[in-house]
Amino acid sequence: MDEHDDLSVPPPAGPPPLLSDEQLVSLARQGWLCVDLPEALSRTLKVLFNDSGKFLKLTSQVKTRLYPKKLGTEFGYYPVENEKEYVTFRCHVHGGPKEVLGIDPLTAASTGAPVGAQLENNVAWAWREAAQYLFRILCDISRASDLDFSVWDNILDGTLTMPGGEEEMTHTLMRLFRYFPSTGFAGQHSDLGLLTLCVASGQGLQALDRVGSTRDTPAWVDAPVGPDKAMVLIGETLRALSSNTVNTGVHRVVGNPEGRNSIVFALRHSNRHDIDFGLFGGEGVMTAQELWKSVQVGKININSVKELRDKQRAKYDAERSKGQVSDTIINGQR
Numbered sequence: 287m288d289e290h291d292d293l294s295v296p297p298p299a300g301p302p303p304l305l306s307d308e309q310l311v312s313l314a315r316q317g318w319l320c321v322d323l324p325e326a327l328s329r330t331l332k333v334l335f336n337d338s339g340k341f342l343k344l345t346s347q348v349k350t351r352l353y354p355k356k357l358g359t360e361f362g363y364y365p366v367e368n369e370k371e372y373v374t375f376r377c378h379v380h381g382g383p384k385e386v387l388g389i390d391p392l393t394a395a396s397t398g399a400p401v402g403a404q405l406e407n408n409v410a411w412a413w414r415e416a417a418q419y420l421f422r423i424l425c426d427i428s429r430a431s432d433l434d435f436s437v438w439d440n441i442l443d444g445t446l447t448m449p450g451g452e453e454e455m456t457h458t459l460m461r462l463f464r465y466f467p468s469t470g471f472a473g474q475h476s477d478l479g480l481l482t483l484c485v486a487s488g489q490g491l492q493a494l495d496r497v498g499s500t501r502d503t504p505a506w507v508d509a510p511v512g513p514d515k516a517m518v519l520i521g522e523t524l525r526a527l528s529s530n531t532v533n534t535g536v537h538r539v540v541g542n543p544e545g546r547n548s549i550v551f552a553l554r555h556s557n558r559h560d561i562d563f564g565l566f567g568g569e570g571v572m573t574a575q576e577l578w579k580s581v582q583v584g585k586i587n588i589n590s591v592k593e594l595r596d597k598q599r600a601k602y603d604a605e606r607s608k609g610q611v612s613d614t615i616i617n618g619q620r
């Protein structure tokens with residue numbers, strides 16, 4: 287075999303590296319990373335902030351009629367009195383991707399299409415671009431761990447574009463938030479999925495600095511603001527897949543006197559295939575549903591109304607006093 291044979295070996299398929307080694311180490315250790323977004327994604331998010339602002343200014347009746355609430359907090363328009371309101375997209379509602387996808391967000395704004403269709407078109411665009419961005423980070427992580435990119439194939443099946451309807455839906459979601467001035471907040475938690483991308487119009491999101499915190503004094507780092515910047519957070523599922531070699535990004539939202547809008551894209555594992563931990567250097571196989579249940583154990587849904595959060599907290603407190611739940615897991619979302 288001569289040298290040329292080596293060069294003829296095709297490079298592994300998959301996207302080119304995105305993060306530097308230093309960024310990757312920081313993401314794995316802290317569980318979060320502040321990033322500058324690519325221009326195309328940032329342009330789409332800018333239009334989506336505008337759409338989201340317009341949508342959220344509609345009356346509650348109209349918002350509920352366009353996107354009725356289902357599955358607790360996991361689908362449609364959900365107001366939390368005195369705190370925030372948000373709409374969660376997990377699939378197309380007003381016409382499938384064939385009818386609305388394919389118009390770039392700036393063009394969509396000039397079509398005069400109904401609010402729902404325009405909003406959904408742009409959510410679908412942002413979904414695809416945000417998913418590609420997070421996929422590149424997952425590929426960086428697998429590259430750094432000497433794993434093949436194909437480990438993500440089944441886990442991401444059906445998650446990288448917004449599904450056409452409820453029958454194709456996975457747990458992956460895009461959420462458009464409005465936090466009310468001063469009183470809008472989210473309690474300390476870590477997210478459930480693989481990776482979350484958080485982009486905001488104003489300050490409020492903070493991540494726990496695991497390096498700078500002491501046991502008694504947590505140190506918080508402010509997430510960047512604007513459509514060209516984001517905070518990427520590691521969720522419980524990625525931590526589980528990594529056999530705890532990466533940390534989750536613990537975060538919270540604190541009140542901002544002006545209020546704030548945010549766009550959150552949570553990339554979560556597909557529900558279409560079993561999860562083989564062996565592919566990730568771990569052991570065992572779980573059904574997608576078993577994995578989903580296991581990452582939720584002991585979690586409080588920080589986005590539900592206060593009464594439900596209090597009820598969940600009381601239930602866990604009671605279980606903990608009976609020794610049924612460990613202290614460490616009572617600290618999170620959903």
Ligand SMILES: O=C(O)CCC(=O)C(=O)O
Nearest residue numbers: 463472484486491548550
């Ligand atoms: O609004 C944000 O920036 C983050 C919200 C959040 O942490 C969540 O919904 O899980």
Ligand SMILES: [Fe+2]
Nearest residue numbers: 476477537619
């Ligand atoms: Fe979160």
